[in-house]
Amino acid sequence: MKEEPPYETVRQAFSDFLAEKKYRNTPERYAILEKVYSYDGFFDAEMIFESLQNEYRVSRATVYNTLEILSEARLIVSHLFDNTKVRYEKCFTKKSHHFLICSGCGKIKEFSDKQISAAIQVKNFKGFEISHYTLTLYGWCNKCKRMMKK
Amino acid sequence: MKEEPPYETVRQAFSDFLAEKKYRNTPERYAILEKVYSYDGFFDAEMIFESLQNEYRVSRATVYNTLEILSEARLIVSHLFDNTKVRYEKCFTKKSHHFLICSGCGKIKEFSDKQISAAIQVKNFKGFEISHYTLTLYGWCNKCKRMMKK
DNA sequence: TTTGTTGCAAAACGTTTGCAGCCTC
DNA sequence: GAGGCTGCAAACGTTTTGCAACAAA
Numbered sequence: 001m002k003e004e005p006p007y008e009t010v011r012q013a014f015s016d017f018l019a020e021k022k023y024r025n026t027p028e029r030y031a032i033l034e035k036v037y038s039y040d041g042f043f044d045a046e047m048i049f050e051s052l053q054n055e056y057r058v059s060r061a062t063v064y065n066t067l068e069i070l071s072e073a074r075l076i077v078s079h080l081f082d083n084t085k086v087r088y089e090k091c092f093t094k095k096s097h098h099f100l101i102c103s104g105c106g107k108i109k110e111f112s113d114k115q116i117s118a119a120i121q122v123k124n125f126k127g128f129e130i131s132h133y134t135l136t137l138y139g140w141c142n143k144c145k146r147m148m149k150k
Numbered sequence: 151m152k153e154e155p156p157y158e159t160v161r162q163a164f165s166d167f168l169a170e171k172k173y174r175n176t177p178e179r180y181a182i183l184e185k186v187y188s189y190d191g192f193f194d195a196e197m198i199f200e201s202l203q204n205e206y207r208v209s210r211a212t213v214y215n216t217l218e219i220l221s222e223a224r225l226i227v228s229h230l231f232d233n234t235k236v237r238y239e240k241c242f243t244k245k246s247h248h249f250l251i252c253s254g255c256g257k258i259k260e261f262s263d264k265q266i267s268a269a270i271q272v273k274n275f276k277g278f279e280i281s282h283y284t285l286t287l288y289g290w291c292n293k294c295k296r297m298m299k300k
Numbered sequence: 301t302t303t304g305t306t307g308c309a310a311a312a313c314g315t316t317t318g319c320a321g322c323c324t325c
Numbered sequence: 326g327a328g329g330c331t332g333c334a335a336a337c338g339t340t341t342t343g344c345a346a347c348a349a350a
Contacts (some may be wrong), residue, residue, distance in 0.1 A: 024304060024349055030255035045339080059307040064340065080230035085339055100278060101308075111275075120285070125261075128250055130289040135270070139280040174324050174329060195314080209332040214315065233340075235314055306347070313340080322331070 005092055010037055010075060017073040032057045032066040036076060042087040074131065081108060086142075095132045096120070104144025155242055160187055160225060163242075167223040181206045183218040186226060192237040217269060227282065245282045246270070254294025 016031050018025055035048050049063045067088060070076045077091045081101065091097075096117050100109040120133060140148065164183050165184045168175055185198050199213045217238060227241045231251065241247075246267050250259040270283060290298065 009208055018298075022304095026305065027348075028306075057307085060339095061308080061341085062306060065305080080233060082175050083230060083236050086233050100275065102278070103281065113273055116269045116273065117268070119263075119266045119286070123263055123266065125250065125287075126203040127292045128252070128289055129254065129295060130287050133285065133287040134290075135283065135285045137270070137275075139275075139282075142277045144267075145279060163319075172329095176330065178331075202346080207332085211316080212331060214332080302350090304347105306335080306345100308344095309342100311340105311342070314342075316337070317335085319333095320331100321345100322329105325327095 003124075004090075007034075007037060010092060011089075014075060016069070016071075017075075023069065026063050028056070028058050029066050029069070031058065032063060032073070033070065036067075036070065036088070039090065042079070042089050044085050044087050046085075047077050077132065077134075079134065082106070091132075097132070097134045099134070099136045101136060101138050102141040102144055103138055103149065104140055107141065110148060152214060154240075157184075157187060159162070160240075161235075162241060163224075167225075178185065178206070178208050179211050179216050179219070181208065183212060183220065183225070186217075186220065186238070187240050189240065192239050194235050194237050224246075224281065227284075229284065231286075233234060234258070241282075247282070247284045249284070249286045251286060251288050252291040252294055254290055254298065255289055258292065267284070 011033065014024065014030070017023075018029070029035070031052060034044065034049060035052055035061065039047075040083070045063050045067055048067070049058065049060050050082070052063075054057050066100060067076065067078075071078055071088075075092060076088045077094075077097060079087050079089070079097070079099075080144050081087060081099075094113075100111055101107070116135065120135075158257065161180070161183065163169060164180070165174075165175065168179070181202060182198060189197075192246075195210070195213050195217055198217070199208065202208050217228075219224065221228055221238075222253050225240065226238045227244075227247060229237050229239070229247070229249075231249075233235060246262070246264065248261050248262055250261055251257070264299060266285065270285075
């Protein structure tokens, strides 16, 4: 599941993306990219904002703006598991995201499955070019299933 | 894609669910169920609240509470396509929801695919019982793809 | 020099909560 | 009668906005 490229590659990809889109190179954007890539699991806008406070002066507005750009660049993906806030994870070029969510305790587990990926990749939509996808399975873990029966 | 049961069946299923969970039968809950099942596409909490105002006195709190119960009962499914609000659709016993979303214009299209469904149903997670799932494919429709290149 | 980007603070938005009173069971 | 459920309005937390100042190109 871990095939992370060296940070320099990520930074270069971001730089290329900014150039291509004619967006400006600002130190804030690179500071946020670096922070973002220091997380291994999910993170949200507030986490990035807070943890940058000690090292760099950035506003919330810029954090939100930059996370948007990083999503466009597909260097991160956003997930809306519940309605409380947007959560992100770095993804570089990863195209597929598979989750298992327990409706009882809300625990989120990532998984991967070659059969499923293959079935999805094979599908061809005319007039639509797929960039990435998310599959979310909802259900009940054993622990919650037991509790439900009581 | 339309295999909708008669409304009486839905109402009965709801009534059974309430009984099973020892939730009370209130007129508000049935009024909301009826309104919910009058929509063919997506709806949100505010839409239900507003359109009930003319016929019935219900509070927003009750609408939110009832939509939660209807989700538990799996008579509706909730979707978080963007971070603005929760959207619902009736679903009765439908287990799978497949969407195509254009990252340019945000248009959402539903589709179905037997191969993909089969690959997912076949998967067996020990210690986890799947109730339903959502597959969301992101990409670019032709129109937006063209605009992007300019 | 132009104008995209920033920080700041206020505002917006959907949703949740606390509480007194109501109505199922 | 007990307590789950209701309406109401205020509160909440995340995200967006407006604007003046700044700095990348």
